[in-house]
Amino acid sequence: MTAHTAIETEAVLLRQDADAVATLTLNRPAARNSLSEALIEALTVELDRLAEDKSIRAVILAANGPVFSAGHDLKEMTAHRADADRGRTYFTDVLGRCSAMMQRIVRLPQPVIGAVEGVATAAGCQLVASCDLAVAGAEARFCTPGVHIGLFCSTPMVALSRNLARKHAMEMLLLGEMVRADDAHRFGLVNRVVAAGEALAEARRMALAIASKSPLTLKTGKRAFYEQLEMGLSRAYDHASQVMVENMLARDAEEGIGAFMEKREPRWQGR
Template structure:
């Protein structure tokens, strides 16, 4: 097990075990905000993981009773005193946050959110950006910007790609807390487990994924997000081309052969 020699005070902890990299937001006293420093730490971690062939799945968790309260409003408000009233800073920090969300989608490995407590605003966006999400029964989700005159427009991008239009707009327009069971019904999370068990369930799901061909999982994740942005015919054409290449790959030949021979496949690492 590799903890990457981090001090316990690091704002983002990484621990690797059995092909699973667990990233833990670690500013519980500040409600794990997506501050400048946290966004930098997440971006650097995702960049390192993308190139790390030993990592097969990523779990995103958080320390303390709040998963993430979203942007650091104190940090942002301070820049209203800038000569441009904060325009350049707001553009930069929101762009950096959007970049981290896109890194999750572009990451070769699946990312699973393990959510305990509340995930609000950009913290909710972070959950929606992950490929899978598990919630403890006490978890709650919210895009509350509408209460303070700041519509959650960037979280909307991730929400609208996870939820139906009406469910996404319900969260965005009302700004109310959504309990875990309702979040599962809406499609924001995959499942709800007893409070405190989200990480264990995420690890269980990650363990199943690590048993699959890493090359195939990488191909599939990338193709899923690519085709989702296309029209129907283009999506089918793209998926067909991807599947042909996949069929010709070594792991598909091995997997099909193993199935026919009733044995366990041996994947390329």
């Protein structure tokens, strides 16, 4: 197993690679892993690296400390109210960069699994919702509490509304109440709830299962999944059919079908 720090000067984000799985760990426990400018930049840089890393087939997003992520760094943001424009330029920039980082998770060729222990609030909850899959420890809690401080969680709303049923998403956004792990599972925010402290282990088990599949198939399927969600029914079927034709013509599909018929393990080539 190898490990390296994405931004070594601040160590706000750690990366560990093992068995074709990369684990990114938020590393600002003293600041409740709030999404500072440095952490947003570190995540952006590392996600871009992962997008080009053909040795990695699945990604886990975890956090050090008792809080998964408390969302945006409000101290950092509030300091800019003293700017000439009361912070408008800064808020626009930092929120735009955070939104772009969240979209990188969705567009990453590899599936991303959130491993959540502790509390995930506001943009931290958005981070979980942006992952393709998520596992929560039994003591994990989720919340979009902006309404309590006069700041509706509008950007977290985008990810939540694409994961949860509308009324569940609105319940979280309008009430701002803490949601327990089992309710987050019922809402569709997380896939599985495991014993406290076991989220990372379960996420790794899932990641290893994913990593055993064809990387081309994973990339093709993930991209098509999100593309078709934005389409009407007829167009979605047309698009999915075209994707499947191209997938059928790929060497990995030929190999996988052949291996199945010959009752042997496939040998993926990623093409």
